[in-house]
Amino acid sequence: MAVLLLMSAGYVHGQSGISNNGQYSNGMVVCAYPDASQAGVDILKKGGNAVDAAVAVHFALTVTHPQAGNIGGGGFMVFRSGKGKISTLDFREKGPGAASANMYLDSAGNVIPDMSLYTHQASGVPGSVDGMVTAHKKYGKLKWADLVQPAIDLARNGFKITKHLASDLNRTQAQFIKLNPGKNYLLKQGGWKEGDILVQEDLAKTFEFIRDKGRDGFYDGVVANQIVAEMKNGSGLMTKEDLKNYHSVWREAITGNYKGYKIITMPPPSSGGIALLQLLQSVEKYPLKRWGYNQDSTIRLIVEAERRVYADRSKYLGDPDFYKVPVDSLLKPAYITSRMSNFSWDAATPSASIKPGTFVGYESDQTTHYSIVDKDGNAVSITTTLNDSFGSKIFVNGAGFLLNNEMDDFSSKPGVPNMYGLVGGKANSIQPGKRMLSSMTPTIIEKDGKLFMVVGTPGGSTIITSVFQTILNVIEFDQTMQQAVSSKRFHSQWLPDEVVFERDGVDSTTISRLEAKGYKTKPTGGIGRVEAILKKPSGYYEGGADPRGDDTTIGY
Incomplete structure (x- = not known):
């Protein structure tokens, strides 16, 4: 450093x-x-x-x-x-003009390993x-x-x-x-x-x-x-x-509200903005502040919300210039409430039983x-x-x-995961001139009409959940900007059916409780590298630079 x-x-x-x-x-x-x-x-x-x-x-x-x-x-x-x-x-x-839907498939219709990653055709x-x-x-x-x-x-x-x-x-x-x-x-x-x-x-x-x-x-x-x-x-x-x-x-920003805060974020072909607002709405009515940071109930609620949001991502999100993304339907409070209706405190919801949601009027890292x-x-x-x-x-x-x-x-092939384990379908198929779906989630938050937070991170499929948890760390758990960025994170994305935790981020007792309820847990290294700025009531800016890398805050 x-x-x-x-x-x-x-x-x-x-x-x-x-x-x-x-x-x-x-x-x-x-x-x-x-x-x-x-x-x-x-x-x-x-x-x-x-x-x-x-x-x-x-x-x-x-x-x-x-x-x-x-x-x-x-x-x-x-x-x-x-x-x-x-x-x-x-x-x-x-996608280049010569790109085509099946360009990474062999004669048998199988994805050719690494062709979409480490060749000139990958760009x-x-x-x-x-x-x-x-x-x-x-x-x-x-x-x-x-x-x-x-x-x-x-x-x-x-x-x-x-x-x-x-x-x-x-x-x-x-x-x-x-x-x-x-x-x-x-x-x-x-x-x-x-x-x-x-x-x-x-x-x-x-x-x-x-x-x-x-x-x-x-x-x-x-x-x-x-x-x-x-x-x-x-x-x-x-x-x-x-x-x-x-x-x-x-493009017109995607906006929403969470407990009096206005969330300003990125529309498709980013999946991040819609997913972030879905996640925030999914947990808004629950007493996260009382439960506390990275506690059993907090983790379970967040994981269940993440599973449903990533399932929706797999079907409904893509480049809006090529595909009609049902933004309004995905963000309707009634729809989000319905998605969480089969969440039970008794046991984990298996990812295999979670499908993308349905609604009236739908037309079919580094x-x-x-x-x-x-x-x-x-x-x-x-x-x-x-x-x-x-x-x-x-x-x-x-x-x-x-x-x-x-x-x-x-999506090189419907249902086949990319390098981050994300699956997709027709909405994100390869076409010339089309923008590929992304998890990037650059976000700005207002409070009472004034600037409150600027936040974002790298991390492939974990971008959305890292931004989500950083926001909750400040608003729900009263952390400083730097604490919110540095705090240990966890991630779930529907498929694979597992919850990934940064090492030493959750105590062994909580892990045991989660596993007893059917959650499959997996330790990992760093998740994301968040860069964030908080506007304090005093008018000063407070930065949060992620200690997981060379990330640096400089102000004057």
Whole structure:
């Protein structure tokens, strides 16, 4: 961990506007790597707003957090202005024009192992650069070039890597070598160690094209030619036409309420927003505050809600530009009440007995997150991804960035799970130009019409439940922002029929009680890496940076 970060609290002391206990008045950035957090705060100090800082952070994470920071992937942005105006931006990747529903099946109709993960055919058309350009064009204040320059400097001059990044790079060396013959990106003879300087000159050149030409610096010209050449070299599908035709989409936010708090979150093709609101409504009438954090009744209620929500996800959620997502029906209080009606305190509900719900009128990770607020109260919640850690592990030769493997987020075959164990069907089938379903759940919360919380996380299928539990930790269990982020989490997603707990997060007595009621439990390592900001009644910002990684809060 960088010396700037106090691991136990996740706070870094800025130079002005600071109160007690690591709270800041002028602005704050919480993201996955200290150098990227610093890049964002530097932009805020220069008079940039939250969106300006987001652009700088996004590109800096491409350099410093290659596991998930990207220009070869995509994501979602939830924005709330200081005056309460809200919008969301969908810059999720798209299926190439040559994609087809059965492209990952063999002649017998079976899914070909790893084809949707570690090949050139695994990549959707990237949306990140267009997303940043589009967000800046609508909301940015500072010059575009000034926002891209920090990433260029980090890539060209290098930065000190952390122990965590060194470990991830070393663990992936064999795959980098296997999948990138003739390339030498992120490799080091003898392996990486903490404090080594990582220089990425080809990536710096790519960012110079983006700095000087904006969107055309990536989707046209030299970089686009490099992407297409890489595709041809590996029998990939992406073409110049696919790149030219990619555009981000502004979408209407999904909103709902929980005990007087307004939840502002991402609509489809994110499944996260609908699922989050379903979960909150499912538990709202129960006395969670009295039961307590990670207690027997609390866990059972949350697990039962999660099972039903993920079952709905498998059938009803997909790209709204291709499929009529029944948003209103899924969020009707009467429907959610009916879904929980067969929940019994006597025994666990077997996942095999839970099916997607029915209603009248229906027509048949690795990821990273950053939360930013500025001195005017503008707030940005952005989750972005390459899918797996380091995406497909394949670099664009000459351009120095990683390709995503987001095509695995489509349903390669109905009922067959993807890498995160999620199953899907027709709503999320592969089609040209279609955006694949995502669990990313960037969220902003208001209380009494004022900004209250900015929150999100990576974690594949666990994203939704991690955001859900972090919100409950603050609202129900009176935790500070940092406590809420650091607290141990658990996860259930309908299939497989199990409850996964972070080690030492739940005591053995509670585990025994759950198992006696029929819950199948399984210990695991870290779940999610939440980045969150809380607006205190005093007006100060309080950050929560996840201690599960190099995540860093910097405010001023």
